[in-house]
Amino acid sequence: MFDAGMQLLLSPPSAGYHLSAAYVPAERLEVSLRYAGSALRLGTRYQLLDRATGPFDMSAGIGVSRFTYTLPISDYIRY
Numbered sequence: 001m002f003d004a005g006m007q008l009l010l011s012p013p014s015a016g017y018h019l020s021a022a023y024v025p026a027e028r029l030e031v032s033l034r035y036a037g038s039a040l041r042l043g044t045r046y047q048l049l050d051r052a053t054g055p056f057d058m059s060a061g062i063g064v065s066r067f068t069y070t071l072p073i074s075d076y077i078r079y
Contacts (some may be wrong), residue, residue: 041065 022032028047034040043063051057 038069039065039067 018034018036020032020034020036022030024030027052029044030046031042031044035041040065043061045059045061047057047059048057049058
């Protein structure tokens with residue numbers, strides 16, 4: 001029960017509104033910014049395989065996130 005509570009506290013579900021924007025500066029390259037409830041995310045991905053030229057689609061990406069809320073117990077735990 002404690003573990004489930006900590007998981008919910010540290011990674012809350014995104015409920016409510018969701019805003020997202022993506023830009024394609026070059027073919028097969030995408031840069032995106034997303035705001036979902038409690039976190040901002042900046043990410044990029046590159047399409048390695050295309051279904052039109054290969055057996056399936058495949059992409060690789062990387063992203064960083066920043067939560068926009070503070071932990072309720074942050075007054076008691078140093079971080």
